[in-house]
Amino acid sequence: MLSLKTRIIIGLTLVALYGFMIIGMAVNLPASNKVFSQSDSQLLAQPPASPPITVTAFSDGTSQLPADTFLLLEEPDVLATYDDLNRFFHIHQQLATWLANDALFIIDDRGQPHVVSPQARTLTHLPGLFWLQLLCGLAGMVICVLVWVPAKREVAINSFAITGLSYVLFSSAAAIYSTRDFFMAGPLFVWLSGLNHFGALLFSASLGAFLWNYPRKAPSVWITAGFYLAFAIAIAIDQLQLVTSPVEGFHTWVMAIFLAGLLGAVWQWLKTRQQPEHRSALRWVVISIITGTVFFAGGMILPAMLQVAEPASQGILFTTFLLMYLGMALGVVRHRLFNLEKWWFSLWSWLLGGLFIMLTDLVLAMILSLSGPVTLTLSVALIGWLYFPLRQHLWKTLFLSNHQGLEAWLSQALPAMLEVQRKTQSESGMEEALQAVFQPLAMESQPLTDTGISIHDRGETLNIPDPLARRTWSLHHAQQGERVFNRDDIRTAGLVLSLNQLVNQAHEAHALGAREERLRIRRDMHDDLGAKLLQLLHRSTDGTKPLVREAIQDLRDLLKDMEGESLSLEAAVLQWYEETEQRCNDHGTKLQWQTRTSATVLSASEFSELTRILREAVTNALKHASTTELVVTLDSQAGTLELTIENDGVAVDQALKKGRGMDIMTSRARKLGGSFRHESHSDRWRLILCIPLASRLS
Structure with missing residues (x-):
């Protein structure tokens, strides 16, 4: 079982090896002591430190081949027919053979022969256009590797990954033959051109399959299969040359398959009308794809199909495909495309850390390449005392798994549980504890189905049942993807579960003790203070009885609050009305009570x-x-309770005062998560309270 980072390392290593292979093939192409170029309709050869030569023919001393500027074509499949394409490959094969046998001459416009000598090709001979095409293809493949390796194996994910593979195939093949030093062996040219066509057709088919399956799966598996069947038919027609021209056998198929894929985007758009998250992600995908493909289609494929203009440089247009992959990468961050989480940042941080180590190696290698015993001594000292310890520290930090002991996971899990239970009484803190101990890249929960801790997906997933919460936690990729789950993790997870049960038992015991103490205090207050208040009510005068009644009511409310029992809003409104009506009657004030409750x-x-x-x-x-009328309005519609108390008899100078009672009411409103304000108009005073109501039905 390989960890996520190990599989990513393998994938990136394979991409790098492929890049080195392409570079090796490009370096091994034949070169000569003359640089060939085109001027109008003439073929020119530039010898070193000499004026250019107008080439009219090539010769091996016994036969000649006419010098045609079409031999310099960057992309030969823009030729009108397959016969022209085959002649192109045949002439290049003949010239490469003559050059390899040291028998190649060029004939100038005066009939004079000039020797063309073979030369070795080095990295410095590879032009910038070669590196641009190769690096763009490799970058697209790297992005696809980082998406495909950790993601779930779905049709959309696999199709997207295949677009990256096909992109690096057709761009790297074109990078070799489009930047050749004029000469190339015919069979190699044919093979690279076929690889380019294979990659381009596969790219178009995979892109179409992706558009039909993201974000919703295609209505039928035959649609996806149809794209790859069309690819197989097209590549057979093209390579077997069953039609007359590359336009019919290649370019038309690429465009038709791509347009069929865009129909999938239209279908997705219609199906996601009621799903704003999918619609937003789809919009990002379509914009990225169109941005990355429209320039190539308009600059290369359409001119080749219509034969109305000279196609643009294929190497430059290949870079536009990288825009698509960059858009996809940004979409992963912005819209969580392909259900990838924020751990993508972790992967890129890890990758950049490895690149930093590689760059450090290169810098030190450059230092070692300097001559002189003093420089060599300083370099060895720098490596031994500074570089190796620093690299070892970075390597341990970035790549090595950290096996935690009892003290480590306990110091992580226990504070997480206690902190969650301190903030929210309804949560156990299990999720936060598992995050702290295992540091998974992704974590999800589902209803409890199994009671045992188990490892799945070859160590990628650890399922942990939580009987207290009646759910099962699924952890994916331990320690930010650095390793797979093992048997030690099963034991650690069991200890975390036991700790969670212990913490919850302690919390419940504390709550039970607090509840019993609260009930004891309530009984004492009811028996002692309640009895004394009733005695005081019977002995009070008519003027003081309302005050005693209010004290008794306050005591009842306090005792009810200590019981901790809920109450329906209708019952609460009835109690409020009875109390307010009694108080208004005691003060000779008219009460208008208006309520609308849910x-x-x-x-x-x-x-x-x-x-x-x-x-x-x-x-x-x-x-x-000096209140003569009190108006109370209560409305609890749409999940909000709004309470308005309005009275008359308030002077202007009194309305401007803000006493302690206002501050207390404002504080209570904030405690309930609501707002409280007051206002006055003429001699009327109004208080407005607005609080949210939890979605609890009576």
Whole structure:
């Protein structure tokens, strides 16, 4: 079982080896002591330190071949017919043979022969266009590797990965023959041209299959199969030359398959009308693909098909495909395309860390290449004392797995559980503990189905049941993808589960103790304080009885709050109305009560805070103003409770004052997650409370 990073290393290594192979093939192409170019309709040969020669023919001393500028074509498949293409390859084969036998001459416009001598080709002979095409293809393949290796094996993912493979195939093949030093063996030219066509057709088919399967799967598997069947038919027609021209056998097929793929984008657009997340991701995909392909189609394929203009440089146009892959990479970050998570940043950080080590090696290699014993001594000292320890530290940090002991995972799991339970009483903290201990790249949960801890997908996934939460946690790629899960992780996960049960038992024991203590205090308050308040009510005068009744009601509310029981909003409104009506009657104030309630349940704390806000507002209206009318309006529609208390008899100077009661009501409103404001108009004073209601049905 290989870890995620190991598989990524293997994939990137294969991409790098392929790149080195292409470079080796390009270096081994034949070269000569003359540089060939085109001027109008003439073929020119430039000897070293001499004026250019107008070439009219090539010769081996016994036979001649006419010098035609079409031999310099960057991409031969733009020729009108397959016969022209075969003649192109045949002439190149003949010239490469003569050059290899040291028997090649060029005939100038005066009939004079000039010897063409073979030369070895080095890296410095490879032009910038070669490196541009090769690096763009390799970069696209690297992006596809980083998407495909960790993702789920789905049709869309596989098709996207195949586009990267086909992109590097056709771009690298073209990089070799489009930047040749004029001469190339015919069979190699034919093979590279076929590889270019193979990659281009496969790219178009895979892109079409991807568009039909992302973000929704195609309505039938035969649609996906049809794209690859069309690819197989097209490559057979092209390579067997069953038609007259490359336009019919290659370019038309590439364009037709691509257009069929775009129909998939239209189908996806229609199917994602009610899915904004899919629609947003699809929009990003389509823009990336169109941006990456439209320039190549308009600059290369269409001119070749219509034969109306000279095609643009194929090497430059190949770079536009990289825009598509860059767009896809950005889409992964912005819209989480292909269900990839933020760990993509971790992979790129890891990759850049490896590149830093490679660059450090190159810099030191350059230092060692300098001459002189002093420089060599300093270089060895620098490597031994600074470079090797630094590289070892980076290597250990970036690549080596960290096997945690009991102290390590305990110090990570326990604080995570306790912190979550401190903030939210309803969560156990299991998710945060598993994140801290195993550091998976991705984590998800599903309903509890199995009671045992198990490893799946060859070590990529660890399933951990959580009986307390009735769910199973699935962890993917341990330690940010550095290793696979093993038996030690099963044991560690079992310890985390046991710790979670222990923490929850301690939390429940604490809650039980607090509840019992609260009940004891409630009984004492009810028996002692309640009895004394009732005695005081019977002995009070008519003027003080309302105050005693309010104290008794406050005690009842406090005791009810200590019970911790919920209450329906309708029952709460009835209690509020009875209390407010009694208080208004005691003060000779007219009450207008207007309510519109929904089937909602208030928690004990919500009921307590709302009761105190309403009571404080009514107290202000009855005691601090010459109130003759009190209007209370309560509306609990659309998940929000809005309470308005309005009274008259307030002077302007009193309205401008803001006392302690206002601050208390504002604080209580904020505690409930709502807002509280006050306003005045003429001699009327209005308080407005607005709080959100939880979606609890009575």
